[in-house]
Amino acid sequence: AQTVTQSQPEMSVQEAETVTLSCTYDTSESDYYLFWYKQPPSRQMILVIRQEAYKQQNATENRFSVNFQKAAKSFSLKISDSQLGDAAMYFCAYRSADQGGSEKLVFGKGTKLTVNP
Amino acid sequence: DTEVTQTPKHLVMGMTNKKSLKCEQHMGHRAMYWYKQKAKKPPELMFVYSYEKLSINESVPSRFSPECPNSSLLNLHLHALQPEDSALYLCASSPRELFSGNTIYFGEGSWLTVV
Numbered sequence: 001a002q003t004v005t006q007s008q009p010e011m012s013v014q015e016a017e018t019v020t021l022s023c024t025y026d027t028s029e030s031d032y033y034l035f036w037y038k039q040p041p042s043r044q045m046i047l048v049i050r051q052e053a054y055k056q057q058n059a060t061e062n063r064f065s066v067n068f069q070k071a072a073k074s075f076s077l078k079i080s081d082s083q084l085g086d087a088a089m090y091f092c093a094y095r096s097a098d099q100g101g102s103e104k105l106v107f108g109k110g111t112k113l114t115v116n117p
Numbered sequence: 118d119t120e121v122t123q124t125p126k127h128l129v130m131g132m133t134n135k136k137s138l139k140c141e142q143h144m145g146h147r148a149m150y151w152y153k154q155k156a157k158k159p160p161e162l163m164f165v166y167s168y169e170k171l172s173i174n175e176s177v178p179s180r181f182s183p184e185c186p187n188s189s190l191l192n193l194h195l196h197a198l199q200p201e202d203s204a205l206y207l208c209a210s211s212p213r214e215l216f217s218g219n220t221i222y223f224g225e226g227s228w229l230t231v232v
Binding site for chain 2: 035042044045046050091104
């Protein structure tokens with residue numbers, strides 16, 4: 001079974017600075033998808049960024065980018081120019097590309113990000 | 118703005134009550150999900166519907182009863198719940214379950230308190 005590990009329960013960053021959230025995963029599959037979701041105090045889970053494992057190029061979405069290291073099974077999220085609105089719980093998630101196991105998102109335990117003004 | 122709409126946003130119910138949570142999406146997605154989330158924990162999958170048919174039940178107690186009347190609607194019927202069932206219930210949808218790369222989109226959730 002796949003597992004996702006977020007080793008940083010909490011992180012903090014100064015406004016306008018850069019922060020990196022760590023995520024590692026364990027899988028025997030070669031094809032899969034990785035996601036970062038953000039959950040602010042409003043509790044809605046919002047997709048931040050997604051990465052297909054077969055793509056070597058790291059995904060980017062405006063101030064958000066990932067460092068995907070497939071061999072190391074690492075999928076970190078970098079937030080540049082941090083804003084107060086980035087404060088939230090961030091979940092790393094894995095989804096199999098195998099049709100038989102594709103229904104489930106496997107979540108890490110989350111990292112709570114605080115942004116200091 | 119979310120395109121998965123959940124009602125009610127807050128619900129307080131007694132252990133003998135019968136209530137329902139409702140979820141609606143108009144994105145044409147054919148897979149819909151219920152997740153349960155306790156405080157400071159990641160969401161836990163409860164049910165998956167694919168093309169209006171139940172495809173996954175994660176050994177959820179029968180006091181939770183899902184229903185998918187059509188491709189846009191998903192209900193979760195609640196009966197004889199326990200205080201430990203108090204949690205945030207998240208509905209989600211995705212374009213099609215078997216195309217697993219498709220992103221799962223979440224609603225804002227329904228806060229349930231069982232007293």
